[in-house]
Structures are given as structure tokens and as C-alpha cells.
Amino acid sequence: MDFKVHxxxxxxxxxxxxxxTYELANISEEMSFLEMLxxxxxxxxxxxxxxxxxxxxxxxxxxxACSAVINGVPHGPEHGTTTCQLHMRSLKxxxxxxxxxFRSRAFPIIKDLVVDRSAFDRIxxxxxxxxxxxxxxxxxxxxxxxxxxxxxxxxxxxxIGCGACVAACKNASAMLFVSAxxxxxxLLPQGDPERDRRVSKMVKQMDEEGFGNCTNTYExxxxxxKEISVENIARLNCEFLRSTFISNxx
Amino acid sequence: xxxxxxxxxxxxxxxVVMAITGLMLFGFLIxxxxxxxxxxxxxxxxxxxxxxxxSLGALVWVARFMLLGIFVAHLSMAIKxxxxxxxxxxxxxxxxxxxxxxxASRLMVITGLMILFFVLFHLNHYTLxxxxxxxxxxxxxxxxxxxxxxxxxxxxLFYILAIILLGVHLYHGLPSTAQSLGIYHKKYNCAIVFxxxxxxxxxxxxxxxxxxxxxxxxxx
Ligand code: HEM
Ligand code: FES
Numbered sequence: 001m002d003f004k005v006h007x008x009x010x011x012x013x014x015x016x017x018x019x020x021t022y023e024l025a026n027i028s029e030e031m032s033f034l035e036m037l038x039x040x041x042x043x044x045x046x047x048x049x050x051x052x053x054x055x056x057x058x059x060x061x062x063x064x065a066c067s068a069v070i071n072g073v074p075h076g077p078e079h080g081t082t083t084c085q086l087h088m089r090s091l092k093x094x095x096x097x098x099x100x101x102f103r104s105r106a107f108p109i110i111k112d113l114v115v116d117r118s119a120f121d122r123i124x125x126x127x128x129x130x131x132x133x134x135x136x137x138x139x140x141x142x143x144x145x146x147x148x149x150x151x152x153x154x155x156x157x158x159x160i161g162c163g164a165c166v167a168a169c170k171n172a173s174a175m176l177f178v179s180a181x182x183x184x185x186x187l188l189p190q191g192d193p194e195r196d197r198r199v200s201k202m203v204k205q206m207d208e209e210g211f212g213n214c215t216n217t218y219e220x221x222x223x224x225x226k227e228i229s230v231e232n233i234a235r236l237n238c239e240f241l242r243s244t245f246i247s248n249x250x
Numbered sequence: 251x252x253x254x255x256x257x258x259x260x261x262x263x264x265x266v267v268m269a270i271t272g273l274m275l276f277g278f279l280i281x282x283x284x285x286x287x288x289x290x291x292x293x294x295x296x297x298x299x300x301x302x303x304x305s306l307g308a309l310v311w312v313a314r315f316m317l318l319g320i321f322v323a324h325l326s327m328a329i330k331x332x333x334x335x336x337x338x339x340x341x342x343x344x345x346x347x348x349x350x351x352x353x354a355s356r357l358m359v360i361t362g363l364m365i366l367f368f369v370l371f372h373l374n375h376y377t378l379x380x381x382x383x384x385x386x387x388x389x390x391x392x393x394x395x396x397x398x399x400x401x402x403x404x405x406x407l408f409y410i411l412a413i414i415l416l417g418v419h420l421y422h423g424l425p426s427t428a429q430s431l432g433i434y435h436k437k438y439n440c441a442i443v444f445x446x447x448x449x450x451x452x453x454x455x456x457x458x459x460x461x462x463x464x465x466x467x468x469x470x
Contacts, residue, residue, distance in 0.1 A: 237262060
């Protein structure tokens with residue numbers, strides 16, 4: 001496979017970036033998208049040029065490190081797939097590739113395709129946890145959890161925090177991420193005691209990081225490599241109303 | 251009260267305010283439409299309806315101020331949210347595709363501003379009549395006023411266009427309200443989205459029927 005690859009090149013946080021075009025020949029269909037970038041980087045190094053910086057770690061779709069908006073879609077055109085799990089065969093018939101970083105004020109670009117997603121960590125630190133030690137496994141029937149709640153909590157917990165939801169949203173809103181983190185705890189008895197405080201603090205932190213606001217376009221759900229449902233966003237809104245009007249929280 | 255303002259000033263809180271005020275404006279549209287449709291039952295019906303409204307005196311003013319408050323709240327939240335949404339992505343994408351974002355949802359700001367402009371035009375046209383002094387001589391004959399107004403093709407077309415945009419606004423806005431208020435259930439989602447879109451279309455067709463019937467001379 002031969003490609004014309006347009007990649008966003010940016011030296012550092014403060015410099016101005018631009019799209020740079022590279023020609024790439026003889027790419028195997030079996031390669032992953034990141035392997036294609038590896039090949040391109042070897043050629044760049046061979047020509048004494050600066051290789052393209054991109055994030056990656058597990059390369060098996062579980063860590064959430066890889067990013068990039070590929071031909072207009074975060075993680076590329078294949079549904080429910082991270083960039084590292086995207087294979088070149090799913091880009092059959094495509095001649096030109098546009099590779100850009102996740103764009104959001106809250107995700108400043110560090111270099112080329114690498115963005116700083118520590119805003120997500122700060123949102124988690126604000127309340128995305130259970131404060132007391134849950135202890136070691138107790139008798140399974142001590143804390144009954146309905147099957148449906150367990151399933152939904154698990155689905156929300158599959159979020160790998162990659163930030164594709166922010167990248168996809170026309171408002172760069174982080175609501176799908178935050179709502180997944182809130183849902184996974186709100187649905188379980190262990191998360192219940194802190195649910196009101198949690199939603200208040202996490203929403204506050206989300207706003208301070210400079211993400212946009214949800215306008216219910218559901219673009220995030222379409223882009224999410226883990227197919228997290230926007231039902232979680234409705235649950236966040238519900239938790240928020242509960243914490244505002246029903247809880248004793250000040 | 252501090253707790254309420256703090257909460258409602260957050261991003262999620264502002265969306266809640268938008269949703270509630272949006273629903274209230276939708277309620278007004280229904281009532282206003284039902285009133286306007288008495289136009290089709292002839293001069294006595296709509297003139298009588300207008301006279302009843304005017305005879306309510308202070309009550310009408312209470313309703314007007316409430317409506318103004320709701321409208322201003324909806325609008326100011328819209329402006330605040332839009333500004334922060336624009337600021338959230340300072341460097342745009344070179345190449346971006348929307349897989350699921352509907353045209354209606356992308357046009358909310360434009361259709362919203364069109365509605366604002368239309369409401370101002372409409373208030374001047376039929377309520378205040380600042381630039382339509384000829385309507386003042388009609389002596390409360392709202393029926394004649396509507397016919398005279400919509401006999402101007404440009405005016406009628408402007409109303410029709412504006413109301414189509416209002417329908418587009420509601421097409422995204424009404425179903426979106428449920429999500430913003432945290433209402434989401436597998437059993438009812440289809441119905442909620444369908445009803446929201448259905449009412450958007452009904453409102454648009456209902457209001458358009460009046461200028462259209464005058465424009466085509468069906469009602470003279
Ligand atoms: C074909 C469509 C419409 C017709 C024929 C119509 C007709 C009228 C008439 C005749 C009045 C004045 C009533 C009076 O003399 O007391 C009025 C008032 C008003 N209309 Fe409409 N209208 C239409 C659509 C709309 C729409 C789409 C809106 C959107 C929000 C709207 C908002 C208002 C408002 C705010 C008032 C002022 C109420 C008041 O008197 O305080 N109208 N309309
Ligand atoms: S590199 Fe870990 S998810 Fe892609």
C-alpha cells in the first residue's frame with residue numbers, strides 16, 4: 001500500500017505547528033497504524049530528520065496511551081478501535097492520510113502528536129475514587145449488586161481514559177470520560193456514600209481544566225474505542241441534580 | 251441560596267437551566283400556537299381571543315415579564331456556553347469528520363440567533379407596531395392585521411423561513427432536553443426522541459400554516 005501522509009509537526013508546547021506531507025510506499029496490510037508510523041520514522045531518521053513523536057505503550061488497546069485523529073476521526077475510521085489496534089487493511093482504498101493530535105485547550109500539545117492529558121488525572125484526583133479501603137474480598141453475598149448495575153458499572157469502567165471523546169466533540173467536552181468515571185462508582189454500593197461529593201468535585205475540576213460543554217451530539221460515543229454509552233452522561237446529569245437538590249451537601 | 255447559584259454556574263448546571271427554560275419556551279409556543287390557530291375559525295374567533303387576552307390586564311404583564319425572564323435566561327446561558335465551547339479548542343482541526351453530530355445540533359447557535367431576530371421583528375410587527383402604524387387604525391381587528399401583514403410576500407416568506415429555523419432548533423433541542431435533565435432509559439428513549447422531533451415538526455407546520463394560507467390567498 002502507498003500513502004501520502006500529512007502529519008502535524010510541532011516542536012514544543014509554545015511553537016506553531018503545521019501539517020507536513022510525506023510519501024510512504026510498500027506498507028503491508030498487516031501492519032498496525034503505529035507500525036506504519038514506525039516505518040515512516042525509520043525513513044526520517046535515515047534522512048537525518050526528526051522522527052514524529054507519538055504516544056503509545058501497550059499497543060494492544062488497553063492502556064489508553066495512543067491517540068491521534070486519523071482522517072478526521074479520533075483513533076481512525078474503524079469503530080471501537082484504538083489507534084494501536086487499527087490495521088492498515090481497514091484503510092484499503094485510502095490514498096491520503098491526515099494525522100493530527102487530539103485538539104483541545106485542556107490537552108496542550110507537548111510535541112507533534114503527543115498531548116498532555118494530565119487534566120484527566122486531576123479530574124480523577126478530585127473525586128474519582130472510594131476514600132476508604134474496601135478491604136480484602138468478603139463473602140460474595142454480603143454486598144448484593146443487581147446484575148444490570150454490575151454490567152453497567154463494568155461497561156463504564158472499561159474507559160481507558162484516552163481522550164478520544166474530547167477530541168471528537170465539537171465543543172471539546174470531557175463529559176463522556178467524567179461520566180464513565182462517575183457511573184462506575186455510582187452504580188455500586190462501595191461508591192454510594194461519596195456519590196454527591198464526587199459529582200460536585202469532579203464537575204468543578206472538569207470546568208476548571210477548560211473543557212467545553214456537552215451539547216448532546218453523541219459524537220463522543222461514536223468515537224470511543226471502548227464504545228462507552230452516552231447513558232453515562234445522562235447518569236452524570238442525574239447525579240448532579242441529586243447532589244444539588246436532594247443531598248444534604250452544602 | 252449560595253449552593254444553588256454555585257451549582258447552576260457550573261457547565262452541567264448551565265445546561266440544566268437551558269433545558270428548563272427551553273421547555274418553558276416550548277410550552278409558550280404550544281399555547282401561542284393554539285391561540286393563533288383560532289385564525290382559521292374566522293375573525294370573531296381570533297379577535298375574541300385577542301380581546302380576552304387584553305382584558306386580562308395586569309395578568310398579561312405578569313406573563314410577559316415571566317416570558318422575558320425565561321427568554322433572557324435561555325439566551326444568556328446559550329451565549330456563555332457558546333463562548334466557553336469556542337475557547338475549548340483554540341487550534342481547529344485541519345481535517346475533521348462528524349460521524350454522529352447532526353446538522354440541527356451544529357446549527358443551534360445560528361437558529362437560536364435567527365429566532366431572537368425573528369421575535370424582535372415579530373414584536374414590532376404585531377405587538378408594538380412601531381414601524382407598522384397602519385395596524386393601529388384597525389381598532390383591535392387582529393384578523394385583518396394578520397391578513398394585511400402576510401399579504402406582503404416578503405414578510406410572509408420571512409415568517410416561514412424563521413419558523414422553519416425554529417423547527418430545526420427544536421428538532422435537536424427537545425430530545426436534548428431529556429438528556430440534559432438526566433432522563434435516559436432504554437425503554438423510553440425511542441419515544442422521547444420521537445416525541446421531541448414530532449413536536450418540533452408539528453410546531454413548525456402549525457405556525458407556517460397561517461402565513462402560507464394568507465400568501466396563497468386561501469384565506470382573504
Ligand atoms: C405564524 C406564526 C405566528 C403568528 C401568526 C403570531 C401572531 C402573533 C400575534 C398576532 C401577536 C400579538 C397578539 C396581540 O396583539 O396581543 C403575537 C405575539 C407574540 N408572539 Fe407570535 N406569532 C407567531 C409566531 C411566533 C413565534 C414562533 C414566536 C417565538 C418565540 C412568537 C413569539 C411571540 C411573542 C413573544 C409575542 C408577544 C406576546 C405578548 O404580547 O407579550 N410568535 N404573535
Ligand atoms: S497503545 Fe495502549 S491503547 Fe493503544
